[in-house]
Amino acid sequence: MKQSIQLRLGQQLTMTPQLQQAIRLLQLSTLELQTEIQNTLESNPMLEQGEEAEAPESREHGEMIDRSRETGAMDAETTLAGDRTDTIPDDLPVDSNWDDVFDTGATSYSAPGTESDWRDNYETITVSRGDLHDHLYWQLDMTNLSETDRIIATTLIDAIDEDGYLPQDLAETRHNLAIELEVEQDEIDAVLHRIQQFDPVGVGARNLGECLGLQLAQFDPGTPWLKEAGILIREHLNLLGNHDYNGLLRRMRLAKDDLQHVIHLIQSLNPRPGSRFSATEAEYIVPDVYVSKVEGKWRVELNTESVPKLRINSFYANMVKRANTSKDNTYLKNNLQEARWFLKSLQSRHETLLKVANSIVARQRAFFDYGEEAMKPMVLRSIAEEVSMHESTISRVTTRKYMHTPRGIYEFKYFFSSHVSTEAGGECSATAIRAIIKKLVAAENPVKPLSDSKMASLLAEQGIRVARRTIAKYRESLSIAPSNERKRLT
Numbered sequence: 001m002k003q004s005i006q007l008r009l010g011q012q013l014t015m016t017p018q019l020q021q022a023i024r025l026l027q028l029s030t031l032e033l034q035t036e037i038q039n040t041l042e043s044n045p046m047l048e049q050g051e052e053a054e055a056p057e058s059r060e061h062g063e064m065i066d067r068s069r070e071t072g073a074m075d076a077e078t079t080l081a082g083d084r085t086d087t088i089p090d091d092l093p094v095d096s097n098w099d100d101v102f103d104t105g106a107t108s109y110s111a112p113g114t115e116s117d118w119r120d121n122y123e124t125i126t127v128s129r130g131d132l133h134d135h136l137y138w139q140l141d142m143t144n145l146s147e148t149d150r151i152i153a154t155t156l157i158d159a160i161d162e163d164g165y166l167p168q169d170l171a172e173t174r175h176n177l178a179i180e181l182e183v184e185q186d187e188i189d190a191v192l193h194r195i196q197q198f199d200p201v202g203v204g205a206r207n208l209g210e211c212l213g214l215q216l217a218q219f220d221p222g223t224p225w226l227k228e229a230g231i232l233i234r235e236h237l238n239l240l241g242n243h244d245y246n247g248l249l250r251r252m253r254l255a256k257d258d259l260q261h262v263i264h265l266i267q268s269l270n271p272r273p274g275s276r277f278s279a280t281e282a283e284y285i286v287p288d289v290y291v292s293k294v295e296g297k298w299r300v301e302l303n304t305e306s307v308p309k310l311r312i313n314s315f316y317a318n319m320v321k322r323a324n325t326s327k328d329n330t331y332l333k334n335n336l337q338e339a340r341w342f343l344k345s346l347q348s349r350h351e352t353l354l355k356v357a358n359s360i361v362a363r364q365r366a367f368f369d370y371g372e373e374a375m376k377p378m379v380l381r382s383i384a385e386e387v388s389m390h391e392s393t394i395s396r397v398t399t400r401k402y403m404h405t406p407r408g409i410y411e412f413k414y415f416f417s418s419h420v421s422t423e424a425g426g427e428c429s430a431t432a433i434r435a436i437i438k439k440l441v442a443a444e445n446p447v448k449p450l451s452d453s454k455m456a457s458l459l460a461e462q463g464i465r466v467a468r469r470t471i472a473k474y475r476e477s478l479s480i481a482p483s484n485e486r487k488r489l490t
Helices: 017-026 032-045 061-073 132-141 145-159 170-177 187-194 208-214 226-235 237-241 245-250 256-267 273-277 325-362 365-370 379-389 391-398 428-441 452-461 468-479
Strands: 047-049 074-075 289-294 296-300 310-312 401-407 410-411 420-421 425-431
Touching: 017 325, 017 391, 017 401, 032 047, 032 325, 047 325, 132 145, 132 273, 145 170, 145 187, 170 187, 208 237, 226 237, 226 245, 226 256, 237 245, 245 256, 289 325, 296 325, 310 325, 325 365, 325 379, 325 391, 379 391, 420 428, 425 428, 428 452, 428 468, 452 468
Parallel strands: 289 401
Antiparallel strands: 047 310, 074 296, 289 296, 401 410, 420 425
């Protein structure tokens, strides 16, 4: 094959480091963004954290704040503004002011004092607390036991699970202890009985019946229906678990109202006594945007308190000289360039987030007005076409981003759902169907709860045809038990 030189024209897309940085910031959650900003502040001397209450030092900075206030919040009903067409030049004049090139220098987008009155500010307070085993060991240290009994008690406490149960057989416990000391089975039983008197009540039980029985033993002997509750737990707990109330009425020989009192007493007990010592701590979500209704229109604005306010350090920026190629000047010049790109990427992230949030609120206005049953089906492509962005960008924006609304805090992705066609030719979102199922279950007769087939029939009467299997899937996603487990005595 003969070699030759040919000239061809072609186009290809390349991702510059600046674009990669903008995409990376876009997909970060609020907490991750805070960490990224802090790391950048520590590594780049050209960036500094500005105070929102600080007065502007120059006329250009004051104009910048005014422009930020104008673009900080937008009405969801208004038409979205066109995309910004200004581009970043390849070579920025390093000895000029940043405000001369771009209208940024702070990451704030709304003026102080514009927050709605209905917003609640929470402080995350992390409290260190011990788990269940620490609590049991603390009580063991306060108990007068012999050295042998203390070794047995330590072995038993180690075997207790996080719910407070002792799943290990006592014969196995004796076998494990035989390596260290020789003990009799009645000694292990006596120590276990001592542990079962510890707090929380019911700890150290080997099954559910024993756990509930230990809790009943702490009641005052004069408590109404205490004796009947003990009999039910010891002899007929399986019937109660299967909701076989007719069988309970026959076995217990009680009237319907009397059996209801017994069941209420049992339901007041805790089947998982160790659960309140769970080491899981509450995680508070930091919303990215706030949605409020102002003068009949839904308004969206960024949460300006979620990230620090950044700006270029003017002192170090003025030290950069245009024609100087010394090592120190090159270092300052590179850091200034990186700082400007970081601020630009951060501004782009905020603008994209606000634009997508406004589009979501505008499309789901019925949800904010009337609730989940009015949710409309929506996919990523719908928002992408409206804001002239790629679906992958919308996916990044809506992942781990949260919206604080009068109805609660929702992830952006919550507003995207599949749809089911209706008889009238319209569409009903899966979220609306789940809300209808939840409403039907809340209003059902507890003596004869609605089956999945019955709920499918009721939805069909409203023009929404959903298969029984789909109803079961939606019901399970809502953590609603099947009809036989929802059955109540009255």
